[in-house]
Amino acid sequence: MESRIEQNRPAAGPGQATAQSKWRSQKFRDHLSGYLYVSPFLIVFALFTLFPVLWSMYISLFSWKLMGSKTFIGLQNYVWLFTDDPLFWKSVGNTFSMWLMGTIPQLFLALFIATLLNANLKGKRFFQVGVIVPNVTSLVAVAVVFISIFGANYGLMNYFTSEVLGFEKINWQASYWHAQIAVSVMVIWRWTGYNALIYLAALQSIPQELYEASTIDGASKFKQFLYITIPMIRPAIIFTIILSTIGGMQLFVEPLIFAGNTGGQANQVLTMVLYLYDTAFAKNSFGYASAIAWMLFVIIMLFSLFNLYLTRKINSTT
């Protein structure tokens, strides 16, 4: 009702009138309420995402030990990262090698399990639920169990390799590739079932007629898999590749619990995120850690672009 009074009031001057009517107009109010509706998200986003992002860019220009003062050092942190920090580049290499070792077998295994689950076997529902269990188990508990499995003297794995297969005992945690394999196995164990379920959903959406038709044409099971199944579930494959890439770049808890803050004595499983964590929360060098975070951003960005290019290419070669 207020607005009606406003409208009836004679205008004091042309400029003021337009300003006032604009302020009071229905259109403006619609806009305003629209913004207010989305503002809870925007405010939370600004506080907990946007601000930290910008703040980390700002403090990456400082030398800042948490219990002390900040000193402005310009781009020195980045110079150090590029020219004199072998650990950082090692962590980048480790992240990618463990991503490769963890993802590729995992996706093949997932596809294999999915085709098994898709077949008509007894107690299918049980197995379908079963494969997702690793994914919902507490990560810390998983890591602790795997530490025992990969123990040097009393580990299950070494019992198998030395007592059953007759090889020498392996110190899984200490040696470079073995530690990486152990962490990759943890990743595989955790994510295979999840991916298998995605594949399973995709498999079940393939029309049965395609298989029937090809059977009549005399295609073998293998040919069917290669020329019908794989092309039909290509979107699911791309989806899982993208997801595993995101997960692989963020690999953190498994190496942390398996080998500690520094990713083992020779940094054998030090990943990029673990290095960031160690720098920030164990060494308390927040400026340097922020610089690492921005380098991470750039690396993951580049890798994602490459990934996008690849998946587009796969998608278009139908």
Place this chain on the structure above:
Amino acid sequence: MMRKLTLLAMAAILAFAMAACSSGNTGSNSSGNGGGNAADGKSGETVELTMWMFTGTGLEPFVEQYQKDHPNIKVKIQQQEYADHHNGLVTALEAGGAPDIALVEIGYMDRFKADESKFHNLADFGANDIMGDYLEWKKVQASSQDQNFIFGIPTDVGPMAMMYRTDLFEQAGLPTDPAQVAQEISTWDAFMEAAKKMKSATGKPMVDTSLSTYEVIKGQLTNHYFDSDGNLIAETNPGIKKAYDYAAALSMEGLSGKIAQWSPEWGAGMNNGDFAVQMAPAWMMGFMKANAPDSKGKWNVAPMPEGSGNWGGSFLTVPQESKHPAEAFALIKWLLAPEQQLALFKSNNNFPSTPSIYEDPAIQNYTDEFFSGAPVGKIYAEAAKKVVPVYYGPDYTIVNTPITNALTEVERNGGDPEAEWQKAMDQIKRDLRR
């Protein structure tokens, strides 16, 4: 009208959300009087104290007891694993949300001592009256250089002794009687000789890992990585290099067991006799009993070669953020008084930091069947008095980590000690410059 109401509601929700974001940890800012009458717990309104500790201190039942005696004090204990606890505390002190009482272990103490503005000076609450109860070297660790600022009150201490497997010592032709062991293995050189005998006779390593031997020998030094002015001396301190070389030699001769401490393999190794010696502070006795139950009676205790050492021991501090420092101090004062420390020794084997009770029969006559009835109370009391205070420096763990990593690399993967040492020194400089 309707729209107006909606807008109002939106604004209200927003305001609420903002308030919720900004308030964070107001929690209990009730009675700010903080003075005497609230502290002695007879009158006044309920005071809620938050207390952060790492796991395994055994202090919880005593806090319970205190709350029963002081109905107006409510204590909320939050426990985390050792490293998480300290890292979380650093963040909380800087960013807000620190508790009323925080436990700080000696390895981190100097990092916190670097910033007096983050803590209440306990001298303001009468800490000077009770500091005389505690070991001289603990007092030094708990206070600023000029002794005017008292950061915390000492909890337990970690004087060390040598636990050895009598069954393995016998097989190796070494003495098993504690007095003879102390006499024969009185130096680190003699320890190395004994380790070689152990290896050739039984095939078993002498120690769990060369790392623990390094920590022990380092613990006997008066200077570690920083001098008292805060200059890095890790590379130039001859004692550190000597300890490093000794540990590296142990592992290259195959006299150490490649078993990381605190790993599941460690407890199993103790239980099965996979290594012959465990250098153990008092508080580790509980761990050994729990994790190596089958080895009961197979251990005996002798003093360590070349004097004592200290591993661990903590302080209870009152962060500046606390609104109830007087009440917090009153709780700490009671909790760490000699009587409670004696009770804690009986329940949890934490060794008291108050020498007045070392002559107490409960300690002097304390023997343990797990360690073949050895008079461990007496041994640790002797060891505690011999400990010398060390300046750790705020960046102690930053320096220690690369060196321990180097030793592990030598032990596990046969790395070259000199090359690994150099790599560690380079890494330390990189980590410290940031």
